[in-house]
Amino acid sequence: MGALRELTVSQQIGLLFVALFGLLTVVTVVAFSRTLRDRGDADLAKHAQFKRDLRAVWAGSLLFWVAWVAGGIVSTLLFGVVSFLALREFVTLTHTRRGDHRSLLLAFFVVLPLQYVIVAGRNFNLFTVFIPVYVFLAIPVVSAFANDPQRFLERTAKIQWGIMVCVYGMSHAPALLLLDLPDYRGRGAFLVLWLVLVVALAQIAQEMATRRLRRRPAARAISRSFSWRAWGIGAFAAALAGGLLYWITPFKPIPALLMGAVAGGSGTLGEFVMKALKRDAGVRNWGGKLSVTGAVGLLDRVAPLCFAAPVFFHSVRWYFNL
Numbered sequence: 001m002g003a004l005r006e007l008t009v010s011q012q013i014g015l016l017f018v019a020l021f022g023l024l025t026v027v028t029v030v031a032f033s034r035t036l037r038d039r040g041d042a043d044l045a046k047h048a049q050f051k052r053d054l055r056a057v058w059a060g061s062l063l064f065w066v067a068w069v070a071g072g073i074v075s076t077l078l079f080g081v082v083s084f085l086a087l088r089e090f091v092t093l094t095h096t097r098r099g100d101h102r103s104l105l106l107a108f109f110v111v112l113p114l115q116y117v118i119v120a121g122r123n124f125n126l127f128t129v130f131i132p133v134y135v136f137l138a139i140p141v142v143s144a145f146a147n148d149p150q151r152f153l154e155r156t157a158k159i160q161w162g163i164m165v166c167v168y169g170m171s172h173a174p175a176l177l178l179l180d181l182p183d184y185r186g187r188g189a190f191l192v193l194w195l196v197l198v199v200a201l202a203q204i205a206q207e208m209a210t211r212r213l214r215r216r217p218a219a220r221a222i223s224r225s226f227s228w229r230a231w232g233i234g235a236f237a238a239a240l241a242g243g244l245l246y247w248i249t250p251f252k253p254i255p256a257l258l259m260g261a262v263a264g265g266s267g268t269l270g271e272f273v274m275k276a277l278k279r280d281a282g283v284r285n286w287g288g289k290l291s292v293t294g295a296v297g298l299l300d301r302v303a304p305l306c307f308a309a310p311v312f313f314h315s316v317r318w319y320f321n322l
Helices: 002-006 009-035 041-070 072-092 098-120 124-144 152-178 188-212 228-244 253-281 298-320
Strands: none
Touching (some): 009 041, 072 298, 098 124, 098 152, 124 152, 152 253, 152 298, 188 253, 188 298, 228 253
């Protein structure tokens, strides 16, 4: 630990990526070696799902690395592209009408770029209210001028919700990179990595608990696997991981533990909410084989982070009184 602290910030973050990509390489080699064995159809299906998830982790890690290398402004733009693709998936699989086109153009080509411009300018006070206040009032006004009252409330709410999750929620991830925390300048990449790790571990722990515990679904019509006991185990695993990794954050052990529980718990709840939206849209996942829609399954991967990032971001600002 003493030797690590003596390294410069750039060296510490470089070492972080060496460890991250090294671990992913080992997992990839092990996964490839397992494909050389003869397996049944069930095992092949599980392995195919694992390969898709592993590719998503590789893509996210590479995006994270490019974002750090390119600097704060370019990283913000990259997250903006992810928001654009996620919002595109969301809109593709929800019901809209011709009267919604103006609102959708406003969302994609005005609201989304402005939100990330505000983030890049570090104007966090405006950033936190721009969408929940100004945009949420502007969307129904623009939709009303389209002169189409059929299912107006439902259509407007869907557009607002898509903006809230895919743009507002996601934009808090690059905002973490730009926070000026006490004695933590230039180390925002560690904070984002910590958030991603605790959210991912919460999901893994919840999934494992669901398979081993007797299922008592909290909302059977939405998810047969989500239960409060499994959710609690996931949040506890996130808290434990957050506490153990406190040394890469600006927190002390106990606050890091509590922050981990908050981030992990909100991320898994976000995944549960997205399951409800998928049920409403009549699909099992946002991507998969729905190639006609042009969806690529990105929203399934980023939905937990879209919920956890804003909760964690504002918790950090509250903790440091920023």
